[in-house]
Amino acid sequence: MDWAQLDWKQELANNVVTIDQLKEHARLAPEEEAKLREVAQLHPINIPRYYLSLIDWSDPGDPIRRMCFPGAEELVVAGAMGETTADPYGDDKHDKGNGVLHKYDYTALVVVTECCAMHCRHCFRRRIVGKPGGQAPRDFSGALRYIAAHPEINNVILSGGDPLMLSTPALRTMLEGLAEIGHVDFVRIGTRTPVTYPLRLFDEELLGLLRAFNERKALYIPTHFNHAREITPLSTEAVRRLRLCGATVNNQAVLLRGVNDTAQDIAALMQGLLAIGVNPYYLYQCMPVSRVRHHFQIPLKKGVEIVDAARAMLNGYGKRFKYIIGHDIGKLEICGMAGNQIVLKQMHARIGHPEQASRIIMQELDDNAGWVTV
Incomplete structure (x- = not known):
C-alpha cells in the first residue's frame, strides 16, 4: 500500500x-x-x-x-496499583473556557479538538477523546482573546485530541491569530499524527501553512513515539517534512507496561528518534487514569531502574530526555532513588504557587507505588 x-x-x-x-x-x-x-x-x-x-x-x-x-x-477501575481518576492532570481546575487551560503563568494550552486519527488505549484524556461535546472551542476567537489579554503567556500549546486532525483552514485561523499576538514567542502543536497517521503530513497545503507560520513565530512539534517499531519509512518521511518547514520536533513518550518496559526498549526508541532528527524530550510515568492505570502503569521503582539502565546505553543526546510525572500540582522530574525514597524536582509550579518551583521532594515508596502524593 x-x-x-x-x-x-x-x-x-x-x-x-x-x-x-x-x-x-x-x-x-x-x-x-x-x-x-x-x-x-x-x-x-x-x-x-x-x-x-x-x-x-x-x-x-x-x-x-x-x-x-x-x-x-x-x-478494571480499582486494584493493586491504587486509585484512579478521570482527570489526573487537573485540567478541570485550570479551565478558563473556550478550551483554554492556564495552569502555568507563561503557558496556555488550548484543547482545540476531541478528534484523533487513532484512539490510543493509554490516552490520559480518554474522557473527551472521541466524544463530541467536550472542551474543544467551536470559536477559537474566545481563546485568542484570553491569550491576548494575558501578557505573561509567552507560549501556546495547541492540543486535543490531535490538532492536525482539524482541517487546514481551521488550523490557519488559529495560527494566524496567534501570530498576531506580540507577547507569544512560540507555538507548540502536540500531535501523534506522524506516528499513527503520517499520510496527513503529505498534504502540501498543511506544510505550506506550517512553513509560513514558522517564518513569523518559532514552531515546535511535540510528537509521541512510544516504541522503536513506530519509526517506519513513512513516519520518518513525515518527520522530515515537518523539519523542512522549520519546525523543531520533540518527542514525549509514555512508559507503558507491555509496550516499552525494558531498558532495551527505551534505548532503542531514543536512538531511533535521534536517527530521524527528533529530540528525546519527555518520558512520562503513566498517569493514574481510570481504565488505564492497572494494565499500563509500571511501579515507580521499576521505572527508575529501567530509565537508569537505558541511559547507560545512550550517548549524550540520547540521555537528554527527562523522566516525568505530569502531576496535578505541576510537572515533576524523577531524578532517581535515594535508598527507599524517590527524589523529585518540581519543574513548573501552578499559578499562585511560585514557591513550589524548583523544589526538591523526597518520598518513601513501596515496591508497587506507581504515583506520588504531594
Whole structure:
C-alpha cells in the first residue's frame, strides 16, 4: 500500500471503529468479545489501516497491538496499583473556557479538538477523546482573546485530541491569530499524527501553512513515539517534512507496561528518534487514569531502574530526555532513588504557587507505588 498517495480525509473512513471490523483482523473468544463490546462503549475504537499494518499478528503481546486494540483490562477501575481518576492532570481546575487551560503563568494550552486519527488505549484524556461535546472551542476567537489579554503567556500549546486532525483552514485561523499576538514567542502543536497517521503530513497545503507560520513565530512539534517499531519509512518521511518547514520536533513518550518496559526498549526508541532528527524530550510515568492505570502503569521503582539502565546505553543526546510525572500540582522530574525514597524536582509550579518551583521532594515508596502524593 502506498499510503502517501492516499487522500488523508478519505482514508479516515477506512479506520477500524467497531468490534465486528476488529474481528476481521483478530480472533476473539465469545467471552472476550462481550467484554470488548462493553469497553468500546467506554472508549471508542479507532485504528487507522496504516497503524494496523505495523502489528506483528504472530505475537499476541505485540506492543503496537497493545496500544491500539481495546482490552478487557480497561474494565478494571480499582486494584493493586491504587486509585484512579478521570482527570489526573487537573485540567478541570485550570479551565478558563473556550478550551483554554492556564495552569502555568507563561503557558496556555488550548484543547482545540476531541478528534484523533487513532484512539490510543493509554490516552490520559480518554474522557473527551472521541466524544463530541467536550472542551474543544467551536470559536477559537474566545481563546485568542484570553491569550491576548494575558501578557505573561509567552507560549501556546495547541492540543486535543490531535490538532492536525482539524482541517487546514481551521488550523490557519488559529495560527494566524496567534501570530498576531506580540507577547507569544512560540507555538507548540502536540500531535501523534506522524506516528499513527503520517499520510496527513503529505498534504502540501498543511506544510505550506506550517512553513509560513514558522517564518513569523518559532514552531515546535511535540510528537509521541512510544516504541522503536513506530519509526517506519513513512513516519520518518513525515518527520522530515515537518523539519523542512522549520519546525523543531520533540518527542514525549509514555512508559507503558507491555509496550516499552525494558531498558532495551527505551534505548532503542531514543536512538531511533535521534536517527530521524527528533529530540528525546519527555518520558512520562503513566498517569493514574481510570481504565488505564492497572494494565499500563509500571511501579515507580521499576521505572527508575529501567530509565537508569537505558541511559547507560545512550550517548549524550540520547540521555537528554527527562523522566516525568505530569502531576496535578505541576510537572515533576524523577531524578532517581535515594535508598527507599524517590527524589523529585518540581519543574513548573501552578499559578499562585511560585514557591513550589524548583523544589526538591523526597518520598518513601513501596515496591508497587506507581504515583506520588504531594
